[in-house]
Amino acid sequence: MKLHHAVFLASAALFAAACRQDMHDQPKHKPFTGSVLFKDHRSARPLVAGTVARGQLMEDEHLWTGKIDGKPAETFPAALAAHFGGGADWQARMLARGHDRFQIQCTPCHGSVGDGNGMIVQRGMKRPPSYHIDRLQKAPPGYFFDVITNGFGAMFDQRDRIQVEDRWAIVAYLRALQLSQNAQYADLSAEQRDELDHPKPRTEGQSHSTEHGR
Amino acid sequence: MAQVFPKSSNTLSKASIVVAGLVVAALGLATININRTTYVNTQSMPIDQVVQFTHTHHVGSLGIDCRFCHFSVEESSFAGIPPSKTCMGCHSVVWKDAPILEPVRESYRNDTSVEWTRVHDLPEFVYFNHSIHVNKGVGCESCHGRVDKMPLMMRENSLNMEWCLACHRAPEKFLRPKDKVFTMGWDPVKELGVSQEELGLKLKEENHVQSRTNCATCHR
Numbered sequence: 001m002k003l004h005h006a007v008f009l010a011s012a013a014l015f016a017a018a019c020r021q022d023m024h025d026q027p028k029h030k031p032f033t034g035s036v037l038f039k040d041h042r043s044a045r046p047l048v049a050g051t052v053a054r055g056q057l058m059e060d061e062h063l064w065t066g067k068i069d070g071k072p073a074e075t076f077p078a079a080l081a082a083h084f085g086g087g088a089d090w091q092a093r094m095l096a097r098g099h100d101r102f103q104i105q106c107t108p109c110h111g112s113v114g115d116g117n118g119m120i121v122q123r124g125m126k127r128p129p130s131y132h133i134d135r136l137q138k139a140p141p142g143y144f145f146d147v148i149t150n151g152f153g154a155m156f157d158q159r160d161r162i163q164v165e166d167r168w169a170i171v172a173y174l175r176a177l178q179l180s181q182n183a184q185y186a187d188l189s190a191e192q193r194d195e196l197d198h199p200k201p202r203t204e205g206q207s208h209s210t211e212h213g214r
Numbered sequence: 215m216a217q218v219f220p221k222s223s224n225t226l227s228k229a230s231i232v233v234a235g236l237v238v239a240a241l242g243l244a245t246i247n248i249n250r251t252t253y254v255n256t257q258s259m260p261i262d263q264v265v266q267f268t269h270t271h272h273v274g275s276l277g278i279d280c281r282f283c284h285f286s287v288e289e290s291s292f293a294g295i296p297p298s299k300t301c302m303g304c305h306s307v308v309w310k311d312a313p314i315l316e317p318v319r320e321s322y323r324n325d326t327s328v329e330w331t332r333v334h335d336l337p338e339f340v341y342f343n344h345s346i347h348v349n350k351g352v353g354c355e356s357c358h359g360r361v362d363k364m365p366l367m368m369r370e371n372s373l374n375m376e377w378c379l380a381c382h383r384a385p386e387k388f389l390r391p392k393d394k395v396f397t398m399g400w401d402p403v404k405e406l407g408v409s410q411e412e413l414g415l416k417l418k419e420e421n422h423v424q425s426r427t428n429c430a431t432c433h434r
Contacts, residue, residue: 024337031292034329042327104279108304119276124308156303161285 064164066145073142076168083165091172098173101166105158114177126154131174132181144171257373260366261333264317267367273398274362280354280396291343295330298322333367334358341434350423353395356381356388362398375432382426386414389423 029035035043047053058064063077084090084097103112111118114131121127129136148167151157162170185193272278281287286294298321305315321328336342347357354361359370371377381388387410394400402413417423 023339026338028338030338032295032327034327040326041329104281108276108278108282119278120304120308123276125304126307154307156299156306158303160297161282161300 062142063168066142066149068142071142072140072146074140076141076172080165080168084169094169094172095176097166098169098171098176101162102170102173102177105162106170109155113181114174128155131178137178137182141168141171141175144174257369257371260364260368261331262366263330264328266314268365269361269367270363270365280361287344288348289345291345293344298328333369334373336373340432342432348395349392350385350421351389351392351395351417352381352385353388353390353397353400355398355400356390360398378432379427382431385423385425386411386418389414389417389421391417392421 029043031044033043034041037043038045060077060079062068062073062075063079066073080094081090084094106114107118108120109118109125110116110128110131111121116128116130118125145167147155148162148170149157149159159167179187272283273280283296283300284293285296286292298318301315301318302322305312305318309315317328320326348354357371361367390400390402390413394405402408402410406413
């Protein structure tokens, strides 16, 4: 008798413990959860054709396509200033962001100085041209924006991965990179020339690295 | 008629109540502990996938940043699993015809999803958010371990409540400079010459990191 009780209680305890999973896996969808309801097994439904989400009206042709009247833009869109916080140093912030995103998204193939010798190229990817060839030196910002947005030859488009403002930030960084690899003495300001001719030891505060200036 | 039960059975039946109680308690304890073992909750076990994707190669030897593939980890609660288009950006050229990649090519051709098996899966009544952790300086490594050394992805930690709380009570034991969040194998003593304690307390102050142990932080 008593033993029966014990067995009953013990199996009840086991049963309750097994029920635990019911609360753990509720019939709700987290991102990318599969679904048996739809033919493609995706719980995330594609947008109905013609849907315009907030902030996705894409009225600003310059910002979203990198073109002005169908031609690659020679300038950066005005909307970027507000996105990167405005003020006197928004361009510096944009460059820093561009550097960061370039390191993540482009260096695997293009290499950190943009010579087209990244790690994936060494493992068999088609070799991209160097950013420092004459043709790309002369290409306008809008052209680079278009390559990132729509791809080019063997390079896939990156528009799903990189937000539109970040794409422009990368273009700005590319420009800086091109200048850095092709700087002429004559391009420097008098002050910079002076610094180059009479180098002084770097002080801590000059470092541009953000977050922790250790 | 003689009695069926001898007198001693009184003691026996009293004792059996106690024993029954103990048996129930022991079984209960055993189930709880079995549920917590790494065997049942699959901690530290490599999970087989349709495509044997290796972080060892992609992160360890090719040095691709986590955000190349898990691109929403900084902005959203969800880290994101890359679509097959991301893979094809390289694999339409590199290892173009490898049989191992056929499920990826098929998914890209037919616009279907590669069905990955989840390795980390919190219960649905727990709220978790990647972006706050990443932006306050908790490295991927602190929760996911040395991903760059995992041929197949596995779960490094239990994801138990007590595991979350151990860090929420004392986040300084784990905090890193924000630009080192995505780095694997980062060590404050080697890189900066300071102990984790010292660095952690400083970063906690600088980045206003709170110690969050209120139930509503994770159960909302």
